[in-house]
């Protein structure tokens with residue numbers, strides 16, 4: 513007689529949600545340190561290295577970076593209030609949930625918001641952006657908001673092509689890019705691509721606990737800042753550019769989070785950005801190979817329909833008939849100790865998301881795929897068999913001996 517066990521979830525619970533992500537031990541250990549004098553040498557030096565390295569990570573030499581004690585929603589507000597005035601028109605490029613959320617914040621702050629409608633399963637189409645901007649002959653649109661990766665839909669938007677669409681339309685709106693779910697995972701080149709303003713947060717690709725938000729402001733954003741009337745004391749760049757260290761954080765720095773961020777940057781630079789991006793790409797492709805096999809059972813499917821629009825940090829999976837995937841999510845959590853992401857936005861309640869972002873390696877990703885496959889079998893959900901094996905085959909070829 514075969515024995516059964518109620519659960520194999522003991523051991524470290526593994527978060528496969530798209531933020532917060534796994535915090536490396538080196539980051540946790542760096543945070544376990546006493547506070548520093550906020551006016552003296554070591555803290556001031558730490559800030560200098562972080563601001564320098566943020567410029568490297570956003571790939572800007574012309575821009576200025578700012579660090580806030582805030583999450584991504586805070587950094588959204590920081591970006592908007594520093595460059596806009598009440599009544600300014602903002603064009604939001606829909607490709608999921610997150611640019612829409614940024615637009616909702618802009619509206620509450622007093623901007624006039626127009627959404628360029630998109631599809632929850634497709635990336636932003638640059639030619640539609642160009643066509644809309646060409647119609648704005650009076651130049652009413654002051655800013656264009658877009659997420660590089662939309663964490664709800666799982667699309668990656670082609671930021672260089674969108675920047676090119678603005679130029680082709682001869683439009684001078686500020687191009688503002690949310691990189692919360694992409695920075696430190698996939699290439700982002702602020703100066704080279706012509707991005708005016710970007711914002712991000714600590715808890716996804718940057719492998720640090722939630723609580724730090726960032727803005728990177730290019731020359732055109734800094735120029736717009738001078739006449740912006742939405743500015744408020746805490747977010748204000750001018751104040752933060754002030755002469756003393758205290759100004760940099762508009763008050764007490766979130767010191768332990770900054771110690772953690774330093775350790776996270778050190779890990780990233782030790783691995784090398786090119787390898788970090790290649791690792792994300794390979795592990796994401798392994799997940800996609802598994803999902804492709806499972807979807808042969810006609811129950812599940814990729815949310816993103818076009819293969820080249822699927823991002824390398826999270827893979828949303830939907831049910832074809834709109835059924836709930838909660839039983840599978842619960843099985844993975846309760847029985848296996850793997851926390852999958854819930855489906856969000858237009859797919860809410862009808863799928864799940866596998867995150868593969870930040871501090872992840874092959875056993876983590878293969879472990880998640882193995883647990884999902886266990887769940888598919890145990891719950892007798894129709895699926896093509898051998899998804900995890902397909903992921904292993906792919907990785908064995910992608911990572912040669």
Ligand SMILES: *Cc1c(COP(=O)(O)O)cnc(C)c1O
Nearest residue numbers: 583584585610659663692693713
């Ligand atoms: C997570 C996320 C946010 C919001 O960040 P919070 O820290 O939860 O406020 C914004 N944009 C994108 C693309 C995200 O993935």
